[in-house]
Amino acid sequence: MKFRYISDNHIHTDCSFDGKDPATMMCEKAVRLGFYAITITDHCECNEYIEKKFAESVRQSWFETRKAAAIFRDRLHVLSGVELGQPLQAQDCAKEVVESFDFDFVLGSLHNIQGEPDFYFLDYSTINLIDYLRRYFDEILDMIEWGCFDSLAHITYPLRYAVAAGIEPPVEYFLQRSDEVLRKLIEKGIGLELNTSKIRLIQDGKLPDVEILRRYYEYGGRYVTIGSDAHRWPDVGFGVEAGMEILHRIGYRRFTVFVRHEPKMIPIE
Numbered sequence: 001m002k003f004r005y006i007s008d009n010h011i012h013t014d015c016s017f018d019g020k021d022p023a024t025m026m027c028e029k030a031v032r033l034g035f036y037a038i039t040i041t042d043h044c045e046c047n048e049y050i051e052k053k054f055a056e057s058v059r060q061s062w063f064e065t066r067k068a069a070a071i072f073r074d075r076l077h078v079l080s081g082v083e084l085g086q087p088l089q090a091q092d093c094a095k096e097v098v099e100s101f102d103f104d105f106v107l108g109s110l111h112n113i114q115g116e117p118d119f120y121f122l123d124y125s126t127i128n129l130i131d132y133l134r135r136y137f138d139e140i141l142d143m144i145e146w147g148c149f150d151s152l153a154h155i156t157y158p159l160r161y162a163v164a165a166g167i168e169p170p171v172e173y174f175l176q177r178s179d180e181v182l183r184k185l186i187e188k189g190i191g192l193e194l195n196t197s198k199i200r201l202i203q204d205g206k207l208p209d210v211e212i213l214r215r216y217y218e219y220g221g222r223y224v225t226i227g228s229d230a231h232r233w234p235d236v237g238f239g240v241e242a243g244m245e246i247l248h249r250i251g252y253r254r255f256t257v258f259v260r261h262e263p264k265m266i267p268i269e
């Protein structure tokens, strides 16, 4: 299946501490792939907002995105966004960022639960994973209640590293808590991201994203955003078409791109 409209709505540039290439390079790659749109979503880790000077890097990212949008205006829709990490751990900072720029898209993320390191750094052989997941979902539900973002990023983030550490993830518990999240997202009109950076684990069923997307659809959710989470130009669009095929198989006929925080429905065809 070759798609008419392809859009990658989770992209990091060198304005992220872990990004490698400038926005224009990411756009150039998207043009070469024949994409319809991309959204630049550099990091703003709210819990480290002051010490890591995110006010500066987010401002730079926004400016570089505007520049790229001007350069590519006849070839690609370049949308400006931010990946807002742990917003409730520094709510004033999160609010300041969201209100200071006329972003198209705010992705809400939770990379670490309050008072704990990033899931990436946890030693899964020693922690009580269910306890961590309980706190993860509690904080995500509070984030959705707060509501100042357009789509929830990579819901299975904590499980990636459990799988990588060879731990069997507690899928039943995860799905049960995901249900609460999905219903609340729908109630609030907030989208759900299909993050395709781990598309192979998703396709192999090692991460339960397909089942979560199926349930979101069944409960009436339609605002699925798709993003590769690319941190360097070769990864732009990684897994996006495979992700669209998954959505189509579930029954979705459109995916969502946020423009000025408004959901635009793009056909999957």
Ligand SMILES: [Zn+2]
Pocket: 083, 109, 111, 153, 154
């Ligand atoms: Zn993230």
Ligand SMILES: [Zn+2]
Pocket: 010, 012, 083, 229
């Ligand atoms: Zn990201």
